Amino acid sequence: MKYTVVDIETTGNGYKGQKITEISIFVFDGKKVLDEYTTLINPEQNIPPFITNLTGITNAMVRNAPKFYEVAKKVEEITKDTVFVAHNVNFDYNIIQAEFKSLGFDFKRKKLCTVRLTRKIIPGLKSYSLGNICVDENIVINGRHRAKGDAEATTELFRRLIERDDHFIINSFLNPRSRQATLPPLLDKKIVDNLPEEHGVYYFKNLAKEVIYVGKANNIKQRVISHFYDKKRKEQNMCLETADISFTKTGSELLALLHESAEIKHRYPKYNRAQRRAGEAVGLFSYEDQKGIIHLAYNRLKLAPNAMMKYYSVAECRNHLEYLCKKFELCPKYCHLQTNVSSCFHFQLKECKGVCCDKEAVEDYNKRVRQAIKSVGIGAENLVIKEKGRTKNEIGFALILDGIYRGFGYIDTLQAAQLDNPDEYQFFVQPKKDNKDIQRIIGAYLKKQENLKAIEDGKISI
Secondary structure (H helix, E strand, O other), X not given: OOEEEEEEEEOOOHHHHOOEEEEEEEEEXXXXXXXXXXXXXXXXXXXXXXXXHHHOOOHHHHOOOOEHHHHHHHHHHHHOOOEEEEOOHHHHHHHHHHHHHHOOOOOOOEEEEHHHHHHHHOOOOOXXXXXXXXXXXXXXXXXXXXXXXXXXXXXXHHXXXXXXXXXXXHHHHHOHHHOOOOOOOOXXXXXXXXXXXXXXXXXXXXXXXXXXXXXXXXXXXXXXXXXXXXXXXXXXXXXXXXXXXXXXXXXXXXXXXXXXXXHHHHHOOOOOOOOOOOOOOEEEEEEEXXXXXXXXXXXXXXXXXXXXXXXXXXXXXXHHHHHHHHHHOOOHHHHOOOOOOOOOOOOOOXXXXXXXXXXXXXXXXXXXXXXXXXXXXXXXXXXXXXXXXXXXXXXEEEEEEOOEEEEEXXXXXXXXXXXXXXXXXXXXXXXXXXXHHHHHHHHHHHHHHHHHHHHHOOOOOO
């Protein structure tokens, strides 16, 4: 079997913008080097100063170097019918594959990662970076952070790994079913093998055991593995840092969504962005004036009585109010979108012809306001949403009291049969904070259930 041990240097602008500045390939038969090819490459973009400081490769050095399309044929030929080997193979392989893809060529090779192999064959090292392994193994690197020096050192490391491979680990890594080539370099395959194929929440952790990503899944193992095949920059960087994965079973998708949202806001993981914002600052509420007209208003959460929806900013709240005004034809003046005006008009809305202009009955107007309120958030005062539990003998549930989400929990099916009122479930709940994201999750769930029931009753056709 022939191998090509590869190392590249790049401009370091992330996976999508990263371009090769140097490539070195050693053709290796497991005992000796058969051929070698090294060249600088013009990346056709600027090399950042910090990359030059790291590699020593300057813009002047690559100005007259060949562009990748000029060396692509050589790279394709020298690696053909070989196993692609690199230290943290997915980095080098994915960058080269992307370069070929930009030329309309599908570059595919079997892969081996010397980080993963070293972790298996030489366990117990403090670090598995190429520099630290070479220090431990007394391998001299002639030109650290240059493609030829690193590729040559990786070749020598790979030779020693082959010599010490008494348990045919390399062969097992080459088995297409092993997934070893696609797993993050710091992650043990046993961790992935032991993941359940059930609903739940999973946690990606780095070497320091810090949670860097929280996700939810209907099938934890399947969803986790899908991250390893994702070509997005965030996914690639996240997987490079992942050294461990833990999980929590939830029994259902709804409870997984609720648990995920709570964990993201509690832990603030590095690679979660959508729900990572701090607590809400503004609350939407309603009240009735002396004329019997229902107003929609907003204020800081501490001053918003029984807020029906919470927002991260005044602007976000006002945007939602404007949406409600348009959809339900409400008066901007009674939604506190304008103040101290004689006529009811808003720059984004049509001129009002409603109750504030004495052109409709208060009750007719209030009916639309109640519809708007019902569309906001959960829209239920006391509710227990029952779901499948983690075992056959329990149920999972989400609890809403006075229109506010209180948390979720699990209870034995026999105990659940003895509970009559939603209030009684609070003794079994894991208390969680209510927020806009939670309201959105539960609101979407209730709407979906409502639609499913309408389909079953024949009210909606599909």
